[in-house]
Amino acid sequence: MVFAEHKDGKLRKIAFENVSLAKKLGIDFECAVIGNDVDAEELGKYGAEKVVHYKSDKLGNYSPDGYAKLLADAMDKQGADVLLLGATSMGKDLAPRVASRLNAAMATDCTQVELDGNNLKIVRPMYAGKVQATINLSSAKKVVTIRPNVYAADENGTSATVESVASDVDFKTVVKEIVAGAQGKLDVTEADIVVSGGRGLKGPENWHLIEDLASALGAANGASRAAVDAGWRPHDEQVGQTGKTVAPSLYVAVGISGAIQHLAGMSSSKYIVAINKDPEAPIFKVADYGIVADLFDVVPRMIEEIKAKQ
Numbered sequence: 001m002v003f004a005e006h007k008d009g010k011l012r013k014i015a016f017e018n019v020s021l022a023k024k025l026g027i028d029f030e031c032a033v034i035g036n037d038v039d040a041e042e043l044g045k046y047g048a049e050k051v052v053h054y055k056s057d058k059l060g061n062y063s064p065d066g067y068a069k070l071l072a073d074a075m076d077k078q079g080a081d082v083l084l085l086g087a088t089s090m091g092k093d094l095a096p097r098v099a100s101r102l103n104a105a106m107a108t109d110c111t112q113v114e115l116d117g118n119n120l121k122i123v124r125p126m127y128a129g130k131v132q133a134t135i136n137l138s139s140a141k142k143v144v145t146i147r148p149n150v151y152a153a154d155e156n157g158t159s160a161t162v163e164s165v166a167s168d169v170d171f172k173t174v175v176k177e178i179v180a181g182a183q184g185k186l187d188v189t190e191a192d193i194v195v196s197g198g199r200g201l202k203g204p205e206n207w208h209l210i211e212d213l214a215s216a217l218g219a220a221n222g223a224s225r226a227a228v229d230a231g232w233r234p235h236d237e238q239v240g241q242t243g244k245t246v247a248p249s250l251y252v253a254v255g256i257s258g259a260i261q262h263l264a265g266m267s268s269s270k271y272i273v274a275i276n277k278d279p280e281a282p283i284f285k286v287a288d289y290g291i292v293a294d295l296f297d298v299v300p301r302m303i304e305e306i307k308a309k310q
């Protein structure tokens, strides 16, 4: 079963990625959508054939225990063995609740899932990315969260049959209101390109360089913890062990040294470009392309070049 998460009535990219993954694995699956005003049919484009859309006026934006009960009951009812969720804020909250109800083993923030006979072979980074563990869940039921952006959302399906079910699940907690941060801001975990800045920027007054480079590339803004702790950037931009984990196609690290805690959040990016004036900076060990230069020289030139080519 694939749990299809949505936000503000729109299915999230991770929902499509997990549907594509289930389809790629070649297993029988169905999707579960919870919430009223969501276009559940859209999952068909990515290969979902059956979607069960649980509707309830009471569950609101999210109910940790309500969603968990609903999903665990749905797993039992459908005889599903595996639940796939995104390793998102909601997925991280929900997965252990469902796993405990089902007495299921759980693997979180996975970057690779393959079929190994009748079982799943799962790879997940551990110890801040220093180890890639291959694990096997031996319980009958399994709950697996997948790191966003690792699997592509392939539009290779057609249409899904959507069954609407009125949900009358009991719950104790409901999220009544979500107060959004900056409107229209691209989230680092969902963006295909991320441009992040660090202490090398020297201060918030220079952050326009990161914003302009990000805007020229159509990227989201990220930051190191040093930049966040200094109050230059909001915490929702922090990439790393105590921030967000990202896996974009392109990650541009500007004035970031590459401490292990930062690498934990971005080393699974497909291409990494680092700009740092110190040739010994550890970020160059994980970078595919490195520019050893003063960022105040090179970033304005990059912005100009990119804009000239557009």
Ligand SMILES: Cc1cc2nc3c(=O)[nH]c(=O)nc-3n(C[C@H](O)[C@H](O)[C@H](O)COP(=O)(O)OP(=O)(O)OC[C@H]3O[C@@H](n4cnc5c(N)ncnc54)[C@H](O)[C@@H]3O)c2cc1C
Pocket (backbone or CB within 6 Å): 197, 198, 199, 200, 201, 223, 224, 225, 226, 227, 238, 239, 240, 241, 242, 243, 244, 254, 255, 256, 257, 258, 259, 260, 261, 262, 265, 275, 276, 277, 278, 281, 293, 294, 295, 296
């Ligand atoms: C428990 C724990 C959790 C942590 N979690 C996180 C986390 O989630 N995310 C995170 O990022 N960090 C985290 N950290 C902090 C981490 O250890 C580093 O301190 C932090 O990542 C450093 O940020 P930085 O690279 O921006 O700064 P610095 O390490 O100070 O690096 C600045 C870099 O900018 C370069 N530079 C300076 N001037 C220029 C210039 N003009 N042009 C080009 N380059 C320049 C320098 O050569 C240097 O390499 C954590 C630490 C701990 C202990």
